[in-house]
Amino acid sequence: MERNIAVVGCGYWGKNLVRNFAQLGALHTICDSDVHKIGELKSLYPGVNAETDYRRLLENEEIKGLLVATLAALHYFMAREALIAGKDVFVEKPFTTSSKDAHDLIEVSDKRQRVLMVGHFSFIIQRYKC
Numbered sequence: 450m451e452r453n454i455a456v457v458g459c460g461y462w463g464k465n466l467v468r469n470f471a472q473l474g475a476l477h478t479i480c481d482s483d484v485h486k487i488g489e490l491k492s493l494y495p496g497v498n499a500e501t502d503y504r505r506l507l508e509n510e511e512i513k514g515l516l517v518a519t520l521a522a523l524h525y526f527m528a529r530e531a532l533i534a535g536k537d538v539f540v541e542k543p544f545t546t547s548s549k550d551a552h553d554l555i556e557v558s559d560k561r562q563r564v565l566m567v568g569h570f571s572f573i574i575q576r577y578k579c
Contacts, residue, residue, distance in 0.1 A: 450474035453513040455506045457527060459486045462541055463518030470516075471497060477512050480505075503527060507534035514564075517541060525550040528565070532557045537564035544568075 452475055456466045459481040470476035471494045478498040479490050487499045506512050507530060515531040517524055518541045525545045531538045532554065544567040545551045558565035 452477045453511060454516065455480060455500075455509075455512045455514070456516045456518060457481070457503045457506065458517065458519035458523075458541075459483070459490055460518070463516075464490065466516050466518055466541075467494065467497075478506060478509070504530075507531060507536065513537060514539065521546055525554065528554055529557055532561050532563050532565065535561065535563065537566075539566045540568070542568040 450473065454470050454475045455478040456463055456470065456476065457480045459467055459479055460483075463481070464486075467476065467479050467490055476494065476497050478500055479487065479494070480500040480503050481487050482501055484501060487501065491497070491499050500506060506515060514537040516539045517527045517531070519527060521543050524540050524543070528538045528540050538558070545554065554565055
């Protein structure tokens with residue numbers, strides 16, 4: 450199993466994504482601005498990398514897919530930056546806070562030929578052969 454997935458946002462729902470992708474052996478990095486959350490998850494998943502700055506995930510060529518489980522207001526910005534950086538992106542619901550932003554993300558993913566997905570975990574398993 451190739452470890453090439455990063456989860457951004459390790460709170461309420463993100464910790465479930467962390468658990469699932471760690472169990473699948475696909476989790477490369479967890480990212481959250483809260484160092485206490487990072488510490489708790491690192492103790493549960495010691496082999497997983499940890500970051501507090503999501504921009505480092507964008508620069509990491511080993512990371513192929515980024516799961517965004519942050520506050521809804523950040524979904525558009527983080528997903529857009531990840532797509533531009535050449536990552537496939539899964540965004541937790543809500544996808545964006547406006548239809549304009551949603552259309553923009555779709556256009557960016559099409560132009561960059563990247564996968565853009567919202568809230569359906571089973572697709573990611575198929576895409577990354579987890």
